[in-house]
Amino acid sequence: MSNPTANFKQVNHSVTKVDARQLALGKPSYVDDFRPPNALVVKMLWSPHAHARIVSMDVSEAEKMPGVKAVLWHGNVPRIPHATAGQGFPEPSPYDTFMFDTKVRFVGDRVAAVAAETEEQALAALECIKVEYEKLQPVFTIDEAMAEGAPIIHDEPDAYVPIPIPYEPQKNLVARVGAEVGDFEKGMKEADFTFDDTYETPYAQHCPIEPYVSLAQLDSAGRIVITTSTQVPFHCRRIVAQILDVPVQKIRVIKPRIGGGFGSKQEVLLEDVVAMFALRTGRPCIWRFTREENFRTGRTRHPIRVRIRLGAKKDGTITAIGMDCWNNTGAYGGHGLTVVSCCGSKVLPLYRCENIHFLGKVYYTNLPCGGAYRGFGATQAFFAFESSMDKMAEALGMDPVRFRQMNHIRSGEGSPIFAALGEGKEGVPMTVGSNALAECIVRGAEEIGWSNRTDWREKTGRYRRGMGMACLMQGSSIPHIDMGGASIKINEDGSFNLLVGATDLGTGSDTVLAQIAAEELCTTTDKMIVYSSDTDMTPFDVGAYASSTTYLSGEAVRKAAADAKRQILHTGAEMLGLAEKDVLCKDAHVQTPDGKQKVSYGDIACYALYQKNQYQIIGTASHVTGKSPPPFAAHYTEIEVDTWTGNIKVLRYVSTIDCGTAINPALCEGQTEGGTLNGISYALTEEYLFNENGRMMNANFTDYHIFSMRDAPRIKAIIVPSYEDTGPFGAKSVSEICINGPAPAIANAIYNATGARLYEFPFTPEKVLNAIRAVQA
Amino acid sequence: MMKNPQTVTFTLNGERKTFITRPDEKLLDLLRREGYKGTKFGCGQGTCGACTVLMDGRAIYSCLLYSMQAENRDIRTIESIGTHDKPSEFQQELIAAGAVQCGYCIPGMIMSAEALMKAEKTYPEEVVREYMDGNLCRCTGYEKIWDALQTVLARREAANKAKAKS
Ligand code: FES
Numbered sequence: 001m002s003n004p005t006a007n008f009k010q011v012n013h014s015v016t017k018v019d020a021r022q023l024a025l026g027k028p029s030y031v032d033d034f035r036p037p038n039a040l041v042v043k044m045l046w047s048p049h050a051h052a053r054i055v056s057m058d059v060s061e062a063e064k065m066p067g068v069k070a071v072l073w074h075g076n077v078p079r080i081p082h083a084t085a086g087q088g089f090p091e092p093s094p095y096d097t098f099m100f101d102t103k104v105r106f107v108g109d110r111v112a113a114v115a116a117e118t119e120e121q122a123l124a125a126l127e128c129i130k131v132e133y134e135k136l137q138p139v140f141t142i143d144e145a146m147a148e149g150a151p152i153i154h155d156e157p158d159a160y161v162p163i164p165i166p167y168e169p170q171k172n173l174v175a176r177v178g179a180e181v182g183d184f185e186k187g188m189k190e191a192d193f194t195f196d197d198t199y200e201t202p203y204a205q206h207c208p209i210e211p212y213v214s215l216a217q218l219d220s221a222g223r224i225v226i227t228t229s230t231q232v233p234f235h236c237r238r239i240v241a242q243i244l245d246v247p248v249q250k251i252r253v254i255k256p257r258i259g260g261g262f263g264s265k266q267e268v269l270l271e272d273v274v275a276m277f278a279l280r281t282g283r284p285c286i287w288r289f290t291r292e293e294n295f296r297t298g299r300t301r302h303p304i305r306v307r308i309r310l311g312a313k314k315d316g317t318i319t320a321i322g323m324d325c326w327n328n329t330g331a332y333g334g335h336g337l338t339v340v341s342c343c344g345s346k347v348l349p350l351y352r353c354e355n356i357h358f359l360g361k362v363y364y365t366n367l368p369c370g371g372a373y374r375g376f377g378a379t380q381a382f383f384a385f386e387s388s389m390d391k392m393a394e395a396l397g398m399d400p401v402r403f404r405q406m407n408h409i410r411s412g413e414g415s416p417i418f419a420a421l422g423e424g425k426e427g428v429p430m431t432v433g434s435n436a437l438a439e440c441i442v443r444g445a446e447e448i449g450w451s452n453r454t455d456w457r458e459k460t461g462r463y464r465r466g467m468g469m470a471c472l473m474q475g476s477s478i479p480h481i482d483m484g485g486a487s488i489k490i491n492e493d494g495s496f497n498l499l500v501g502a503t504d505l506g507t508g509s510d511t512v513l514a515q516i517a518a519e520e521l522c523t524t525t526d527k528m529i530v531y532s533s534d535t536d537m538t539p540f541d542v543g544a545y546a547s548s549t550t551y552l553s554g555e556a557v558r559k560a561a562a563d564a565k566r567q568i569l570h571t572g573a574e575m576l577g578l579a580e581k582d583v584l585c586k587d588a589h590v591q592t593p594d595g596k597q598k599v600s601y602g603d604i605a606c607y608a609l610y611q612k613n614q615y616q617i618i619g620t621a622s623h624v625t626g627k628s629p630p631p632f633a634a635h636y637t638e639i640e641v642d643t644w645t646g647n648i649k650v651l652r653y654v655s656t657i658d659c660g661t662a663i664n665p666a667l668c669e670g671q672t673e674g675g676t677l678n679g680i681s682y683a684l685t686e687e688y689l690f691n692e693n694g695r696m697m698n699a700n701f702t703d704y705h706i707f708s709m710r711d712a713p714r715i716k717a718i719i720v721p722s723y724e725d726t727g728p729f730g731a732k733s734v735s736e737i738c739i740n741g742p743a744p745a746i747a748n749a750i751y752n753a754t755g756a757r758l759y760e761f762p763f764t765p766e767k768v769l770n771a772i773r774a775v776q777a
Numbered sequence: 778m779m780k781n782p783q784t785v786t787f788t789l790n791g792e793r794k795t796f797i798t799r800p801d802e803k804l805l806d807l808l809r810r811e812g813y814k815g816t817k818f819g820c821g822q823g824t825c826g827a828c829t830v831l832m833d834g835r836a837i838y839s840c841l842l843y844s845m846q847a848e849n850r851d852i853r854t855i856e857s858i859g860t861h862d863k864p865s866e867f868q869q870e871l872i873a874a875g876a877v878q879c880g881y882c883i884p885g886m887i888m889s890a891e892a893l894m895k896a897e898k899t900y901p902e903e904v905v906r907e908y909m910d911g912n913l914c915r916c917t918g919y920e921k922i923w924d925a926l927q928t929v930l931a932r933r934e935a936a937n938k939a940k941a942k943s
């Protein structure tokens with residue numbers, strides 16, 4: 001087969017990111033850059049208690065404070081159950097949230113909000129709000145949540161889940177999902193070696209450098225215009241309409257440039273409040289989280305306990321895989337079910353096995369709320385699963401790489417898990433198309449020098465080096481649920497307006513989509529004026545999540561461009577006096593195959609707009625996928641353990657990635673490097689520390705350490721191409737998968753260095769040291 | 778609204794200017810209020826670097842500095858670095874390397890690099906890391922930012938050497 005990528009002129013090239021220059025120059029681009037001078041400042045009174053009932057509340061004094069224009073609390077807003085998670089509709093998350101409630105469920109829950117002329121005035125007014133709480137017994141762990149007679153966190157009668165899935169709030173159970181393939185118990189019995197281990201993963205925050213921020217104002221027609229740092233503008237519009245009980249028609253959501261999201265902004269956390277204040281006051285209202293609020297009240301990665309049972313025969317055949325997950329979703333249930341589903345669906349298909357058991361349960365606690373976070377459950381589950389794979393390889397006396405090579409899924413193979421596990425409903429049967437995992441494994445091993453790896457028992461001395469690896473997969477969009485739309489129209493000079501609902505949150509998707517449009521239209525990417533995500537202007541798109549933008553929205557863009565191209569060909573042929581079948585598009589012209597007769601796109605646009613048989617050349621298309629083709633990756637690392645202090649230093653890290661065609665290789669590398677470093681930082685340092693009242697104690701960058709340039713090891717990203725027939729120009733997805741590797745790869749490297757196996761991260765010096773001492777004892 | 782307005786006078790991007798301010802206003806807030814939107818808020822606690830500006834050539838966190846402390850000083854913001862037609866060398870390299878992802882950290886990075894290039898003649902890795910350590914980026918893994926910076930620094934170091942010889 002000839003290489004289809006060889007002829008690409010726009011895609012598969014590292015063209016300049018369309019917004020790079022304006023951002024490097026510091027031009028106004030982000031929500032807060034558009035704050036009008038007369039904007040009121042919003043501040044929130046947060047719950048100091050993890051679990052309490054509000055017995056009484058008096059805001060009258062606050063209302064009279066200088067500069068205060070409005071106060072919102074449960075006494076003066078509609079009580080409408082909803083989910084803040086920005087997902088498809090109806091959402092697979094419980095409607096367990098109210099704009100303001102008479103109960104608070106975690107330290108950082110909403111109590112009352114003030115809009116005032118200045119921040120100082122708003123803060124002063126908050127201090128005048130009198131609240132009497134009746135403290136309730138809090139629930140801080142999954143075990144407490146599951147216990148017989150546990151306090152009920154959501155005892156309100158009006159909470160419900162809008163789709164038919166199990167929801168038992170009286171047991172603190174948010175969701176339950178399972179899948180059985182073959183006969184798991186039989187598979188365990190057939191095995192020569194079995195393992196049964198339980199792993200724990202910590203809370204973490206996405207830490208976009210731009211915190212959550214939303215601005216609402218009324219336009220001249222009285223409509224509410226919300227400019228917000230969101231990954232899901234269309235879901236945001238729908239959810240705000242629901243919460244405020246106003247028609248969708250009354251709301252416009254604009255997404256400007258976003259200062260990073262990583263899943264945290266797939267949530268409607270501020271927009272309802274600023275919109276309500278704008279309605280009440282008639283003034284622009286802005287609310288920006290402090291960094292502390294971003295940690296405490298912003299969304300987090302769900303901490304998950306993962307039990308892995310694994311059985312294999314002496315020859316390396318895996319006979320049984322069991323995965324049980326207990327997901328702590330915190331005080332509200334958003335993304336709880338879907339995250340735990342992805343623990344199974346994005347992990348279990350990676351290795352062939354006929355007997356699989358999966359069970360995921362999601363529980364409420366009185367702690368911060370889990371949400372969507374890059375990797376989305378797969379990150380947590382891969383830590384457990386890839387650790388157990390290494391344990392099994394050692395029991396078999398096999399090289400961990402060899403064991404994975406024997407068992408990983410191949411192109412043309414399916415997994416019953418694809419059909420069994422969806423997101424809120426059953427999945428979709430699927431066979432894997434493109435798959436370069438085998439090559440990823442080999443390339444990564446070469447790069448790190450895997451053949452030099454030695455057994456931990458041969459290592460001595462204070463500083464010991466170890467190598468570890470992990471194999472990974474993810475998905476690309478949610479099949480038969482996600483939808484993306486695009487439209488594209490031509491201008492007189494042959495430039496195009498590309499309008500997409502897909503939401504560039506800093507990932508570079510505007511650029512990638514422009515490249516796809518330009519490739520299809522036989523023009524250059526610099527001719528594309530991309531406008532992304534404005535609910536008044538652009539077609540619908542579910543937004544930026546589930547690794548869907550390139551694969552799903554990209555195909556919508558390609559189809560829209562193909563639609564426009566048909567029209568261009570039609571008019572071009574008419575201008576040349578030729579039949580459509582006798583002309584083609586090339587280098588922004590319609591021409592005869594020999595190039596002797598041709599007419600430029602600019603002239604075609606002028607002809608169509610001004611001269612004859614006039615019409616607007618405009619292409620529009622939508623796309624829904626029937627598949628979620630997995631990207632694959634193999635990660636390798638070499639680390640050094642200080643066996644005296646337990647300190648870990650990542651010396652080198654290699655991230656290979658099969659994302660299909662890399663539409664923009666430089667941006668793909670950037671995604672891979674960034675996601676990998678986030679994963680390393682998560683594995684080594686990031687965690688939430690709570691006091692006995694459930695209050696997060698390290699809500700700042702000094703005590704919650706994310707990696708800086710000095711901490712960062714060199715990361716080598718290696719793109720290993722494949723061609724996914726169902727994706728635009730062969731593309732799959734890239735952004736999420738890379739964050740899943742560091743925790744298991746480093747855990748396996750720690751073992752290889754010291755013989756100490758860690759079942760919980762972050763791998764802090766204390767934990768590492770304890771594990772080493774246990775080995776030495 | 779502002780009782781007893783107070784003023785502060787400093788050189789901003791080469792022009793001497795006077796602004797109304799309050800004793801408790803931070804330089805970051807003053808700058809943004811006055812339309813210098815390239816300087817960003819990331820934490821307000823001196824821990825992320827998004828608000829980095831130059832004061833008398835040194836990189837500082839403008840979220841920590843009271844506006845009055847800028848009195849008679851020389852303040853430079855990202856607005857003084859590069860234009861659409863002629864971005865600075867580092868901006869150019871960042872753009873070319875694909876180092877600008879969400880871009881929120883980038884103006885701060887650029888200001889720290891400016892401080893580095895102003896103060897140092899040679900650029901050993903440890904010194905560069907020291908200067909850039911206060912600027913967090915959550916998107917890029919620093920790889921492409923690092924590469925872009927190294928390209929510029931290598932060029933400058935060569936030029937500095939050549940100058941020293943001649
Ligand atoms: S905003 Fe100043 S250091 Fe973060």
Ligand code: FES
Pocket residue numbers: 209259260506876877878879880881882883913914915916917
């Ligand atoms: S590019 Fe997003 S924080 Fe650096």
